[in-house]
Amino acid sequence: MIQISQVTLRRGVKVVLQNASVTLQPREKVGLIGRNGAGKSSLFALMTNRLQADAGDVDIPPRWRVGEVAQDVPETDDGATDFVLQGDIPLMQAQAALAAAEAADDGHAMAEAHQALDEAGAFDAPARAQALLLGLGFRSDQLDAPVNTFSGGWRMRLQLARALMCPSDLLLLDEPTNHLDLDALVWLEAWLKRYEGLMIIISHDREFLDAICNVIVHLEDQQLTRYSGNYTAFEEMRAERLSQAAAAFAKQQERVAHLQKFIDRFKAKASKAKQAQSRVKALARMEKLAPVMTAGDFHFEFREPLSLPNPMLAFDGISCGYAGTPIVQNVSRSVLAGQRIGILGANGQGKSTLVKTIAGAIPLISGKTTQGKGLVIGYFAQQEVDVLCLDDGPLMHMVRLARDVGPAAREQELRDFLGRFRFVGDMVQQAVGSLSGGEKARLVLAMLVWQRPNLLLMDEPTNHLDLQTREALSIALNEFEGTVMLVSHDRALLRETCDEFWLVAKGKVEPFDGDLDDYQKWLLDVSRAAARGQPIPDPPRGNSVAEAPAPAAKPKAAAPAPAAGKPSAPAPSKAPSPPPPASREDRDKAKQARIKQAEVTRPLRNELAGIDMRLAKLAAEKTALEAELSRPDASAEAYADLGRRLAHASAEMAMLEERWIELQTQLEALQAG
Template structure:
């Protein structure tokens, strides 16, 4: 029996249809990722399932006695403490405890105690504290009032409440938007172990692949369910696209032959019946829609002129607020083409460092030297609060570029997919992803030499995230990225810094190594807590004081990773090239599948497109061969480093 059934569902907002006659079923225990472009209606569908949005038609049926929990993109507020707010999310427990305190009859009191024991009500504070700790709240923070936290941290409290309530069906709307990478990894592990059913809207590919066992696609008002994670979903959709394009090309050829026959023999009496038959056959032939988007998502960062190195240099710098020092002993050099990923928990100073580089924060000590003509582009999600909801993107860009004409203003917006219609829409009516595109357009309007991106993928859909990665790889300036999106960090940076304990420390390794380091650090912290401060080898490892065998293994691993960085960089470059070639190939195939190409009778254009396709196939084949060779070389080189323990990065932790 299914847990959730959606039958002939129709949803509209302001008369605009989002879903029409959509159907889907979700069985108990399934973990489903809900994907689709920005504005398709994913959040509205979750609201309809939870009962907070009335459908215009159809039915949504939840299994009898099934409990439902919904974590929205809205932050809680109030004077209650964090731990009290999370505990209150289990409404059954709260109601039973309130009834227990109201002096019920002895018989009813016995029933209450039996039910409280069944749901482990008295162990609830410990469970809630564990969830909050995983999301970054220490004991002191758990006892602070919710109103004392920023919007991003209050969203974490909302998420903690949803996880704690442990409903039969858990609805999650972009749960990683306000999490750092460490908390995202913790959430991924928690959701993997969750025994209930999950329906999750997310644009985080790593989370979808790590948690989802099926993908629900909301497209053109319909729902389709594909088994497997997001990677398998992409493979299936790609194959379907290729098959559809081949079928479209075949039908176009058949249609061309039929139309030629009709045009030639329509006037001849002996062929009239055959011509009529061909006309009827033409009418019956289905018209296949191209799966290649008519306007694919593309981002483009303007290219800056070269600067003499170094563009920026820090020597013993420190940064903070008032008299409170957040980061100290900062020494770093940035040159054109540098690609840095900044890792670390929230509150460790990542955004402080970004503001220091962007010149939004003055150093408290040390030296910060900048090239005289250095231009910095700084993107941060909190900048959305400064947007004027009653103004359009055009008006924002005109204010930011007073010297530019309308063509230049529209061109800068178009670099980030804000077409004429979106550019003339009030910001208050734009989706979160469209606002993020506007912020990117504003941040890069002066062709910066250094681009600082603080959580740029929040609210961007999957296609837009891919477009951002491609644009960053094409960008000729330097890049610093702070993000919980592991795929973005892996694809767009080539070295890492970790913010921890008031310092920035280089990390020699890739994201897989960083995940492993986080897991080892967490295990060490648990072992230390279990030993109540006893000086065990695990706790020493978590503090960076590893045993000699650990130190030797760590040094060897560090040396090996440093030697392998050029090879890893070449592999990433080849992967970006293959992605470009595959995208270009899909576009050419889409053009070849278009019926109007054959209707025009332009044989020269058809020949040129076929030649272009053959050239792309050749380049793609060569790139794939080289990639396989380099990947095999990397795997052989890494094989010895898999032996023995792995330590934490020097100086971090």
């Protein structure tokens, strides 16, 4: 087992761990979670001796083999299969031993080397390596392609395959799903469920954590807290723990106030001095409980669109691609106001190409796109650097956006706005190139919100977001009144925000008549058919994506995919499963209810916005009047006039504040109903 005891770890001036302890048992599948920057990757570095603890002990059995995904892929001409095979350390050692024995013509050493090769599974090693590559989305014609011909995302898949190829007792995976599409993600889940050793995964994908993990370790406030069960079970237990801590803190605060009141009242009276002094001692002895605060609390919302054209977009036989070569062709679809469209498909099929074309980032090859009057597109690019200038700070990005796109604003307004996205103080001037992936993603979200779009095109928005920010994004998308087109491998986000799905495959864009469970089942059917040499089954399809989708059958649990690695033991006992997803009919009802509620509450929200603007003007006017009244050189008539204007402004503010409370109460009642 792994035992972390009273560990303190510093990175520069930042304390990552402070007297932290946790114990992990063999064969456990552990999800290591915490907000971005909490120190999860630093803990991995501590366990692999890349960092040394400032205090405390990290005890890992010395004979344990550790598998980890390397972050840097070397420039090499080695083929993909050979590169993955090199991750099998015992196999490489046995091959080296055989070569040395043959060079020395040592028969005994050759026999031992052959035995080691047999134990390492040398006979089927190439087949196992290729099964890993195929499972992670590589095509058959790429299995022997040189490593240096692959892009960055595919090289990270090669590193993942290499880590999975290595026999290990401890497997450390840091965000293994970031460069995977849903097809590869389903396969990876099935493989990891059969892994025999202790596995620790850093991930912000809640469904992935629910499917894989039976233990959650939460890194927060420099402490490690262990929870049994998957992520859903963790949420429930942590909510209960926070509730109990909040109640204990409130109770203690009442006790402190009572003691302090007695001390303040009687400490000067001789007759009560002894009793007052005993309460002072009781107060000093009392262990102070901290107020319950969650550092991950983060909320934002998209502004109400100025208009909702319907249809938003109409595609007439469009073809999308690069340099005149189409990837998807002859797309004829309509995008309507209020739709929530999830775009599915394997990597390389053209999902991002379609979204980039709609956003205007790449030109149409052929066909025609008709935009609704007043269409405002907000585009979240998969690679944030596509829309960010790495040398400028967040404030400069917002200044440029307000100037070139609008709405216009003063610098202080932009600073206040960035503060709502956790860009505060000098951070607004920090070069974007030095920001973390999560911070860059939050900046792109801030820029989207500022533009007040009515159509959101989001291409993998969660790649660098922690769980709390993903939850905030899900809530914001559900409350957004416009249209959403979403490409994501985060199934929780797709389930919570999308009412229908498009499938991009074989150069076409077709409606997918089902939910994510149906999609995963279809992917497994495709995998089985390909393995057996049978015809690939067609996906379920609806009649038209512009029509309301018919209610889908109840989702069925997806069967596990066959493992691609060495034979392994059965998966551990099943962890608590997440609540079942809503049916298609329920999602349609929720969509209609959301649209209806927006229509009912719009007049109230408009009046509230008008009151807010008027109150801001009155507050500024009141401040100016008070400054004028403080001048010693004003005449009596001027004083009288200023006094009357100040009284009128105060009276109007009081009236508007009463109306604001009344409207807010009505709005909350409607939203609660």
